[in-house]
Amino acid sequence: MRKIAVLVLIALPALAQERVDLAIVDRVKAEAFERSKVMETLRNLSDVHGPRLTGSPGFEGAARWAMGELNGYGLENVHLEKWGPFGRAWTLEQSSLELIEPSYSQLTAVPLAWSASTNGAVTGELVLAPLRGSFRDGPKKSKEGIEAYRAKWTGKLRGKIVLLNDPKVPAPQTNPQFRRLTAAELSDLANAPAPAAKLTAKKLDDLEWPEDPAEMGRFFSGLPNALMEQLYDLYDQAAAERGEFLAKEGVAGVLLEDDRAHEGMLFGEAAGGFKAAGTPAPPTFVVTAEQYNRIARLLEKKNSVRVRLSLKAATSDHDVDGLNIIGEIPGGDKKDEIVMVGAHFDSWHSGTGATDNGAGSAVMIEVMRILKALNLKLDRTVRIGLWGGEEEGLFGSRAYVKEHFADPQTMRVTSQHGKLSGYFNLDNGSGKIRGVYLQGHEAMRPIFESWLAPFRDMGVTTVSIRNTGGTDHLSFAAVGLPGFQFIQDPLDYGTITHHSDMDTWDHAVPEDLMQASAVIATVVYQTATRKEMLPRRELPKPQ
Secondary structure, three states: OHHHHHHHHHHHHHHHOOOOOHHHHHHHHHHHHHOOOHHHHHHHHHHHOOOOOOOOHHHHHHHHHHHHHHHHOOOEEEEEEEOOOOEEEEEEEEEEEEEEEOOOEEOOEEEOEOEOOOOOOEEEOEEEOOOOOOHHHOHHHHHHHHHHHHHHHOOOOOOOEEEOOOOOOOOOOOOOOOEOOOHHHHHHHHOOOOOOOOOOOOOHHHOOOOOOHHHHHHHHHOOOHHHHHHHHHHHHHHHHHHHHHHHHOOOOEEEEOOOOOOOOOOEOOEOOOOOOOOOOEOOEEEEOHHHHHHHHHHHHOOOOOEEEEEEEEEEEEEEEOOEEEEEEEOOOOEEEEEEEEEEEOOOOOOOOOHHHHHHHHHHHHHHHHHHHHOOOOOOEEEEEEEEOOOOOOOHHHHHHHHHHOEOOOOOOEOOOHHHEEEEEEOOOOOOOEEEEEOOOOHHHHHHHHHHHHHHHHHOOOEEEOOOOOOOOHHHHHOOOOOEEEEEEOOEOHHHHHOOEOOOOHHHOOHHHHHHHHHHHHHHHHHHHHOOOOOOOOOOOOOO
């Protein structure tokens, strides 16, 4: 009994206490708050170099600008790393959509990415031909939907301008459109989820998909990495099949109403497939819900209605390489060991990609600037990765992990796998950091609790054992590497800016991005100077 008690007394301080250099924290805060460059970096990434669609010249131009900044801050080995081929380059040059009968109106619309260009202005008969069943409904309903659509509409759409969804009046927005996490929500995040049997399904087809759309977010976040990759592939496949069918039927144009739309906003991603080997989707526009519904009502009531559309996009005839931006601050005594920070650099094209994910990219560039500006002694090398192709399926980070660390399908690890201490990611908008998701990694709890303690008075209070999905830390976690995403205030990310035309610099909160920069710079410094590398869980089985 006495021996056990002594052992416990000895072990507990080691478990609970992680050394934090508060003098360094003070210096980091001063640099991050008093001499911040994060908003200017974000202005350049969004106002000047946005949007940054994967594979586009705009992405590459923004990447070269970011490389210039990293070089200017004194980073070494700054370079572009190819992971392609990705797909066709696509850059919007001109577009318009007009209602010309029963009365003229300039419609608020944006073409979806990888749409084909028109040959000048196009008019045509409008037809309401809704496609029911999307990738969000699961593989079975998605497949059934396109098969039913082919059976009903083959041979009937040539030269038509197709309205592709049933009109839907947006629900009143009764919940706050901008909010911060409450104490109750953070307390809930701090609690472990109820125990549940591990999901053993190997395919998305084997899952029971929720009927309630409100449950979708929780359902997707609970999917294992391998099934998340299948989900991304399903999205790409569904878009490609839809676009190819409509193109081969000779459709003149497509109009869509997105089910996220409200208050005149536009949400949109891809019109169809992005591979050069496929057939480009017809000119496809997403229209505000209010204007789309008006057109649909006119058709339903047999009123005469005509629209005119025009689209010009510069498109490559071959697949271009995808790109990641890499740079590093060499370490000292343990320079062969690596600490990584990252964020996805690509965006969709209707806005300027400010909150998704210019904000995360600007913060990580700022983290590297802070570490260099303070000339901190780092034992380990600190490396930044700004990823391309996240929006299409975590392509950039998945390729980087496979090339440098391990292939999740075989789990054959490289020599570098044992040298990565940890990876830290930021990708949930402009909101300040409120804590971190442990991804089930219990050994990291006391470490993060100590590291984040100096920021408790700035709202960083929560260490959650839960997993979170949907972004690039998953690529690292998939091969057994410590990979983490921070908990952030939602602000208006999920309600207004995510994949919308409102994703602009105006929706970024300066003090939040300064706080995030200070938190992450501190975490990175602690990881880079810690006596041992971060603890690991056992390697996952091949996927």
